[in-house]
Amino acid sequence: MRISTTILWTLTVIAIVSGAIGPATAASAMVRSGDTIQLGDSVFRLDGIDAPEVDQLCIDDHADPWSCGVEAREQLGKLIGGRAVRCDDLGPDKPLKTRKIGICTVDGDKVSLNQQMARAGYAVSADPAARYRAKDDVAAAKEALSGLWKGCFVAPGEFRSDKKDGALLGASCRADRDREIRAVLFPDAPSAPPGCSIKGKFAVRARVTGNIGIYHLQGCPSYPATTEPDRWFCSEDDARAAGFRRAFNCRAAKK
Structure with a gap:
């Protein structure tokens, strides 16, 4: 099994938020997953996209299992690269009111992190979206076989809900190996990723x-x-x- 490193990225983030949070402040933040950034006590989910959970497994283009959730998190960390980020607070996340949804952009970049993750193929579109509609960027990544799309996976939402009969996505999904693929994506006894106890x-x-x-x-x-x-x-x-x-x-x- 190909396993990526599990080092959490500690980053300097500047959040520009509205409403009760007030003006921009500097704080130490961490990338929690491929679509989630934490700033102090506030957690921002990137609007419009849904990236694999950190403990989610996918199948790569060589038919090997790989920790796509860890890699998606690392991809987001690499896009930030220790630079400052500006997050527009779009309000509370309805499914999980303890966090907020946001459009986050690295200083110096014209394209948001939301859109960059979709274009890189490490996220699917999440509807309804507050502002960013990712479908076109996700479709382009799918056509280019970027990121997750070169292998085989299930949508993060179906992984979270343990929907074992959900649609298989990606170029490496084979109908004649359906049962074997699902056994990998939904193991009966999921193993803990390294450092995740x-x-x-x-x-x-x-x-x-x-x-x-x-x-x-x-x-x-x-x-x-x-x-x-x-x-x-x-x-x-x-x-x-x-x-x-x-x-x-x-x-x-x-x-």
């Missing part, structure tokens, strides 16, 4: 706090009992950005 479970009770699931840290009483995690995360911040809250019995545990 936090277990996540979807939970209806998490919705009380505006989340979609609960995560469990090593050393927490609930960790050993969570034998079949739905998701794996590399850090607590990654889990929070994905809409998971810490298990209540982990409050006293070390991060």
Whole structure:
């Protein structure tokens, strides 16, 4: 299996936001995934696109599994390259109100990060979009077999919802290998990506706090009992950005 590095990119980001957040401020930020940037306590999801989850697997053009979610995150980090970024706050993200949606652009660039990720083939279009309509850029990436499109994958939304019978996307999908491909994309026992030891479970009770699931840290009483995690995360911040809250019995545990 081809695995990309799991180093999180720490970046200097300047956010230009509207409403309650106020004027631009400088802060240390991190790229959480191929479509999510965190600035201080605020998380921005790039409007109009949906990139693979960090723990999502795809199949490359050589029919080998690869950690496309990690690579998408690294691609976004490379596009930023340590430069300042300006994010227009387009309001709260309806599916996950703890984060915001935004159009983010690196200082000196004329094209937004949203559009660059779509053009590079590391994201599909996400509708409804507040402002950026990615369909044309995604179609161009698909035609050029860029990024994800040269292999075989499922849309991130279908991965998140565990829709095993969803459409297979990409040039390397083979109808005669459908069962084998889906077994790779939706493993019965998903392996943790290197450095990602936090277990996540979807939970209806998490919705009380505006989340979609609960995560469990090593050393927490609930960790050993969570034998079949739905998701794996590399850090607590990654889990929070994905809409998971810490298990209540982990409050006293070390991060």
